[in-house]
Amino acid sequence: xxxxxxxxxxxxxxxxxxxxxxxxxxxxxxxxxxxxxxxxxxxxxxxxxxxxxxxxxxxxxxxxxxxxxxxxxxxxxxxxxxxxxxxxxxxxxxxxxxxxxxxxxxxxxxxxxxxxxxxxxxxxxxxxxxxxxxxxxxxxxxxxxxxxxxxxxxxxxxxxxxxxxxxxxxxxxxxxxxxxxxxxxxxxxxxxxxxxxxxxxxxxxxxxxxxxxxxxxxxxxxxxxxxxxxxxxxxxxxxxxxxxxxxxxxxxxxxxxxxxxxxxxxxxxxxxxxxxxxxxxxxxxxxxxxxxxxxxxxxxxxxxxxxxxxxxxxxxxxxxxxxxxxxxxxxxxxxxxxxxxxxxxxxxxxxxxxxxxxxxxxxxxxxxxxxxxxxxxxxxxxxxxxxxxxxxxxxxxxxxxxxxxxxxxxxxxxxxxxxxxxxxxxxxxxxxxxxxxxxxxxxxxxxxxxxxxxxxxxxxxxxxxxxxxxxxxxxxxxx
Numbered sequence: 001x002x003x004x005x006x007x008x009x010x011x012x013x014x015x016x017x018x019x020x021x022x023x024x025x026x027x028x029x030x031x032x033x034x035x036x037x038x039x040x041x042x043x044x045x046x047x048x049x050x051x052x053x054x055x056x057x058x059x060x061x062x063x064x065x066x067x068x069x070x071x072x073x074x075x076x077x078x079x080x081x082x083x084x085x086x087x088x089x090x091x092x093x094x095x096x097x098x099x100x101x102x103x104x105x106x107x108x109x110x111x112x113x114x115x116x117x118x119x120x121x122x123x124x125x126x127x128x129x130x131x132x133x134x135x136x137x138x139x140x141x142x143x144x145x146x147x148x149x150x151x152x153x154x155x156x157x158x159x160x161x162x163x164x165x166x167x168x169x170x171x172x173x174x175x176x177x178x179x180x181x182x183x184x185x186x187x188x189x190x191x192x193x194x195x196x197x198x199x200x201x202x203x204x205x206x207x208x209x210x211x212x213x214x215x216x217x218x219x220x221x222x223x224x225x226x227x228x229x230x231x232x233x234x235x236x237x238x239x240x241x242x243x244x245x246x247x248x249x250x251x252x253x254x255x256x257x258x259x260x261x262x263x264x265x266x267x268x269x270x271x272x273x274x275x276x277x278x279x280x281x282x283x284x285x286x287x288x289x290x291x292x293x294x295x296x297x298x299x300x301x302x303x304x305x306x307x308x309x310x311x312x313x314x315x316x317x318x319x320x321x322x323x324x325x326x327x328x329x330x331x332x333x334x335x336x337x338x339x340x341x342x343x344x345x346x347x348x349x350x351x352x353x354x355x356x357x358x359x360x361x362x363x364x365x366x367x368x369x370x371x372x373x374x375x376x377x378x379x380x381x382x383x384x385x386x387x388x389x390x391x392x393x394x395x396x397x398x399x400x401x402x403x404x405x406x407x408x409x410x411x412x413x414x415x416x417x418x419x420x421x422x423x424x425x426x427x428x429x430x431x432x433x434x435x436x437x438x439x440x441x442x443x444x445x446x447x448x449x450x451x452x453x454x455x456x457x458x459x460x461x462x463x464x465x466x467x468x469x470x471x472x473x474x475x476x477x478x479x
Contacts, residue, residue: 061218063095063096064215068214070098073126090145093148094147117260119291174211174212181194181211196230197226229253230247232262250287256291262290272301273315273316278319282319301318307347317352333358343384346388354392360395376406390426393426414450424454434454437453446465446468
């Protein structure tokens with residue numbers, strides 16, 4: 001196996017600068033590189049594991065996994081998706097270097113022929129990438145693109161050219177992965193894992209769609225990755241017809257070890273309050289739930305405790321709204337909590353009743369709704385009361401829900417204060433509930449409270465009308 005060169009810089013003082021200040025190409029001075037062929041020494045192993053002993057199929061899958069990890073890492077440092085993709089396309093040697101690191105870190109796994117899971121690959125590569133970032137600062141992109149050689153000349157910060165219309169190397173790799181899942185072998189048979197997925201109820205187009213988004217899926221083995229996860233989900237009580245939906249939402253689940261990751265993660269979440277009897281529904285609602293790190297989950301749970309929620313409430317939130325884990329504490333949860341606290345809202349109650357509210361944009365969604373009610377004569381205290389009584393109020397679309405229902409409310413002969421008492425009005429269907437019920441009430445010539453008109457069952461609604469009219473309906477009298 002060819003030795004990979006280790007990149008070394010001297011006299012770097014770049015960590016105080018922004019990592020990736022813009023979407024422009026980065027400007028940097030020429031640095032001194034010392035390149036040594038010391039792969040085995042860097043690994044701390046004897047170097048006996050090499051790319052030659054790994055099957056081509058597994059090697060291709062690991063390269064795709066490494067690309068996915070590197071892409072995500074670069075995007076977290078501020079690069080746009082387009083810039084990150086261009087960097088990956090120029091970094092074949094660095095990708096090979098990352099794969100060789102996997103083989104050195106997990107030497108014992110390869111010696112017994114065991115595949116690495118997605119999380120194991122991520123855990124092996126991210127600390128290494130973080131060490132490179134700490135060492136090289138804002139020229140990390142150039143280190144990646146030019147590995148193992150140094151950048152030869154200083155670049156000028158100029159706008160990146162628009163992508164060429166011809167297919168990129170990334171597109172070609174996606175096409176290769178799609179070809180792998182859709183083309184039959186000389187005997188006319190599709191790959192075993194594709195046949196298995198088709199038997200589960202997936203269509204070939206769905207499988208191709210997954211592969212476009214996540215090319216590594218094409219290289220997952222049937223017995224080693226896909227089948228164990230599917231059977232585990234079935235044992236949890238997930239209906240067979242929901243398996244394709246789950247895999248379509250989060251194909252990465254098949255790359256996670258059951259014994260070392262999935263089951264321990266579920267045990268950890270159960271200790272936090274997730275209802276173990278409802279795992280099938282939890283996973284169906286948000287398949288990515290089991291792919292988040294414990295640190296990410298703990299950060300969210302700690303914040304919920306900080307907001308005053310009980311362990312029981314947190315357990316219910318994680319069970320009924322598991323996607324709350326996907327929200328950033330500092331970018332979403334805390335700013336939204338502070339926004340509602342400024343209105344005087346009990347944030348713990350709002351979290352319990354409508355956790356999905358905290359994933360909404362303050363500027364694009366929450367503030368416009370507040371202004372909507374203020375512009376129509378309600379005070380901030382009124383708005384606070386409405387959101388406190390109906391936590392989902394802010395989850396509705398202004399244009400498609402609140403405005404049309406408000407316009408109809410103005411024709412209903414109710415005072416505006418009725419909406420303060422019953423903001424749940426906005427949660428009912430305008431065409432299927434509000435208009436028909438109101439028309440029926442007007443037909444009877446009586447006036448009920450707004451909550452009576454909408455919240456009662458059909459039978460109780462008729463009884464309320466009858467009582468208000470002070471007479472029994474003809475058909476009931478005959479009976």
